[in-house]
Amino acid sequence: MISVFLLFLVARVSARYTADWTSLDARPLPSWFDEAKVGIFVHWGVFSVPGFGSEWFWWHWQGQQPPDPKCVAYMAENYPPGFSYPEFVNGFHAQFFNPEEWADIFKASGAKYVVLTAKHHEGFTNWESPNSWNWNSVDAGPKRDLVGDLGEAVRNRSLHYGLYNSLYEWFHPLYLDDKKNGFKTQEFVKLKLLPELYNMVVRYRPEVIWSDGDWEAPDTYWNSTEFLAWLYNDSPVKDTVVTNDRWGAGCACKHGGYYNCEDKYTPGQLPSHKWEKCTSVDTLSWGYRRNMRLQELMDLPAIIKDLVSTVALGGNYLLNVGPTADGTIPTVFEERLRGVGAWLEINGEAIFASKPWRVQMENATVPVWYTSKGDTIYAVMTAKPPGTILQLQTPKTSASTKVILLGSQSPLPWSPLYPNGGLTVLLPELPRLPGHVWTLKLESVH
Incomplete structure (x- = not known):
């Protein structure tokens, strides 16, 4: 000793x-x-x-x-x-x-x-x-x-x-x-x-x-x-x-x-x-x-x-x-x-204590920036989508994937975009936020 x-x-x-x-x-x-x-x-x-x-x-x-x-x-x-x-x-x-x-x-x-x-x-x-x-x-x-x-x-x-x-x-x-x-x-x-x-x-x-x-x-x-x-x-x-x-x-x-x-x-x-x-x-x-x-x-x-x-x-x-x-x-x-x-x-x-994700940004429906914490990623929309549908090309989902709009508690409906990845999210009426920037929390994705 x-x-x-x-x-x-x-x-x-x-x-x-x-x-x-x-x-x-x-x-x-x-x-x-x-x-x-x-x-x-x-x-x-x-x-x-x-x-x-x-x-x-x-x-x-x-x-x-x-x-x-x-x-x-x-x-x-x-x-x-x-x-x-x-x-x-x-x-x-x-x-x-x-x-x-x-x-x-x-x-x-x-x-x-x-x-x-x-x-x-x-x-x-x-x-x-x-x-x-x-x-x-x-x-x-x-x-x-x-x-x-x-x-x-x-x-x-x-x-x-x-x-x-x-x-x-x-x-x-x-x-x-x-x-x-x-x-x-x-x-x-x-x-x-x-x-x-x-x-x-x-x-x-x-x-x-x-x-x-x-x-x-x-x-x-x-x-x-x-x-x-x-x-x-x-x-x-x-x-x-x-x-x-x-x-x-x-x-x-x-x-x-x-x-x-x-x-x-x-x-x-x-x-x-x-x-x-x-x-x-x-x-x-x-x-x-x-x-x-x-x-x-x-x-x-x-x-x-x-x-x-x-x-x-x-x-x-x-x-x-x-x-x-x-x-x-x-x-x-x-x-x-x-x-x-x-x-x-x-x-x-x-934002706080987050890490960069494997992909930092995509521009499908609207510009989206990604951050991560473990198997949770955050998709930050820096513009308001033109409709109620948001497509994310990059995340790979699982049966347990859950999508939540920060500031709200209810999970959002989603479906796979491709057989091997991506998802389509049905958005609610987006609340007025400072800066007009919204965040989706995606659990159990990679």
């Missing part, structure tokens, strides 16, 4: 991850993430104050060459000459920020995790980072720990909490020096990035680290593998944390935990690796825009269809909203989130 225990201890000690991609990529993804399926992304920062163009406003105004003329004109028309971007922090009051209300909305959306921007490319941290003196939400602007306050409210509702962190900062002097040196020096990484990341993880224990801003330099510059080895071996979240794939130029879709690949990534077929689609209700921005128009927003049917196809292809769906500088979630965003939640209230059985 003692020898067995010693072998167990040796195995535990030897199962440490080394600071290389072969070892790190072999780490199993914590199961909660694949089961969660739906998350909420929140882009909030000093960029919410100008609220113009996108969260990249500072770069478009003063970074890129030539500057975006729309951003230049916006500043000329609304702010005095010589106004600097850091002065926008004085308008970042967050006076109406109520983390309990935000968390209630996120819970009502049906999402299982929330990812907040701890730091975007502008370098402003939404917490009291000791490495970002006077450019953080406690020293300036809101004078409040936004990361901590939201995290507490989110976790009190049994939601997982994650943090977005940009590796690079557009105008940080140390980063610009390293960039000028061809990234042969690492002063920014040693003195700013890594100390801040370690502190953030120990302090807030995020279960998702959503890395970004990696593309200008290789992972060896960012010391990504060393950080991830510590994260997986010794950090307070080593057993539960998940990470994405943005850890250096060329890492996307190749290395890390789950894959984002690119913003709004939509694979044409079932990927072999766990992935996540991040997308935004506002199709033109992740941060809040004062001048957004209704036609520029995803409507509820589009969001639900996007969610369904993403999950059917094995992905998670991370839906973004951009709060205002005063700390409110625009009503139109709240309406979308609550609409998703109302749909998931009825159809969530087909």
Whole structure:
């Protein structure tokens, strides 16, 4: 018995991850993430104050060459000459920020995790980072720990909490020096990035680290593998944390935990690796825009269809909203989130903890996406059939097959379509559902 225990201890000690991609990529993804399926992304920062163009406003105004003329004109028309971007922090009051209300909305959306921007490319941290003196939400602007306050409210509702962190900062002097040196020096990484990341993880224990801003330099510059080895071996979240794939130029879709690949990534077929689609209700921005128009927003049917196809292809769906500088979630965003939640209230059985089926989609009577749990499959109709007959080509039925419309208890009449597979279902009058998307539960099929 003692020898067995010693072998167990040796195995535990030897199962440490080394600071290389072969070892790190072999780490199993914590199961909660694949089961969660739906998350909420929140882009909030000093960029919410100008609220113009996108969260990249500072770069478009003063970074890129030539500057975006729309951003230049916006500043000329609304702010005095010589106004600097850091002065926008004085308008970042967050006076109406109520983390309990935000968390209630996120819970009502049906999402299982929330990812907040701890730091975007502008370098402003939404917490009291000791490495970002006077450019953080406690020293300036809101004078409040936004990361901590939201995290507490989110976790009190049994939601997982994650943090977005940009590796690079557009105008940080140390980063610009390293960039000028061809990234042969690492002063920014040693003195700013890594100390801040370690502190953030120990302090807030995020279960998702959503890395970004990696593309200008290789992972060896960012010391990504060393950080991830510590994260997986010794950090307070080593057993539960998940990470994405943005850890250096060329890492996307190749290395890390789950894959984002690119913003709004939509694979044409079932990927072999766990992935996540991040997308935004506002199709033109992740941060809040004062001048957004209704036609520029995803409507509820589009969001639900996007969610369904993403999950059917094995992905998670991370839906973004951009709060205002005063700390409110625009009503139109709240309406979308609550609409998703109302749909998931009825159809969530087909989404949460589901697996991709052997066939992900067919387009016979109407477009149908499939998910599965054991010998039960779910056929999600993303359009209303023209009549009361629905034909499904793919499922193979048995004598014990049962078909149920989610939201209803009574089994539906069905008959075989072919001798070796398929079925014809007699549909009832379909109820009005958010997004006009309905789900059939098919038991004892393969």
